[in-house]
Amino acid sequence: MTGIVVTGASSGIGRQIAIQLAQDAVRRESPTAPRMLVHYRRNRAGAEATAESIQRLGIECQIVAADLSEISAAEQFARDALERVGPIDTWVNNAGADVLTGEPASWSFDRKLRWLLDVDVCGTAAISRIVGPAMAEQEGDPLDDAGSVTPSMVFIGWDQAPEGMEGDAGMMFGPVKAAVMAFAKSLAQTLAPRVRVNCVAPGWIQTAWGESTSEYWNERATSQSLMNRWGSASDVAAAVAYLTSPAAGFITGQTINVNGGWNRRFLVADD
Template sequence: MSDNGHESSGFCRLDGLGVVITGSSSGVGRAMACELSRAGARVLVHCRRSIESAESLVESIRSSGGEAHLLVADLSDTGEADAMLERSWQALGHVDAWVNNAGVDLLTGDESSWGFDEKLAALREVDVRSTIRLAREAGRRMHEAGGGVVLNIGWDQAERGMEGDSGELFAAAKGAVMSFTRSLALSLAPTVRVNCIAAGWIRTAWGETASEAWQRRVLDETPLGRWGEPADVAHLARFLLSRESDYLTGQVIYANGGAER
């Protein structure tokens, strides 16, 4: 079965909207690209190095009757990030929603062997600086065009905290994004809405290989008794980009199965 299947009617339609999803070759980003395309959006898929996976996603969307484009850029490089933003408008003609999903994989990628300072620097460049710069500029352009939506991805434990290096690193980075979301929403209101999804334990690459101890911890901490799936975040993203959420801005919405840590 392909990633994508086209819908012609229903709730939370995004027909004709141009949507950019950074970091969308796999995991939550890929699920969002598929879901938003099913809702009728014209999507721009972005990746840094997983080009084959991103190309397969674009082909799947196109084969299902959707419109999809692909851009490759290293968002830790401000020049590449700025060029990607410009090329996004060129590819889609108009951008109606910008989704900042890209982040450094410190748990399963090559970066997992880095020291604390290296990991902190990488998070600062991609998860924080790139997210803020792209959201500001995309938001400015949509504001000038008369409207749009910015959606950021945070972390449910950023406000409550989690022990260990990973908790300290991700809480600092995602906490910054969540606070920034509220401020940008005030700056761009009432023309552009800005919200953030604070995701909990989502079964992406790390979740699929997590130890038995982590598997138990996730289930123990989550009242709904299961891991979140990328589709759970994607469904919420679809709602937040749609007209059905027109009265929501400046919000951090938790997608974590009710966890209270």
């Protein structure tokens, strides 16, 4: 029996990733159903809703709370997850600080940046430095001709991080997600060939902020995509599911942009 863990899965992209991975596990009709673990920080009701959706598919699913902005809590969560779930096939580092909605939206730039660094970079790195080596030490040959699947870890970056974006959002999310993407590539070098490590870099995805934002941002999000629309949580989940599937068995150390294709003809108008 193998395990699947998704951090920050109480809502939005994380929830969709967890449900997509569960659905794919059922479709593969493995002799043994995986055990899943859904992480959350404070939204217990949301985590329970995610777990219930997974359980309806016939897959065992637990929920665990942890504040990943605290290194000790992040490390304890990693150890607890390894103990609860057992051998892990798939680990998705989706958890990230939300500074665009709720109380954090009113914080100062410095406070937002610090929280993003603590959760997205430091907390994620602390988890991965425990879980990654443990996954690499699990039994099984990643090069087995019988078709065994190499354990996989996926990170969530940002498509605009390498190039930059104007304004406070760009100056916060740019360096933070660039660090996440660089860490993922270094971890891929460290854990190969025992664990595949990749990154998904979403573009304009219509999460809670995108559903209530101004017409300017709506026009910008749709115009900057060659597909002429917002991306969805399902679009991101599909990319994660691919990278963790047997079909991506020869893919590691890569970043896949999920942004509908960057529209180079778009010029940002004055806000």
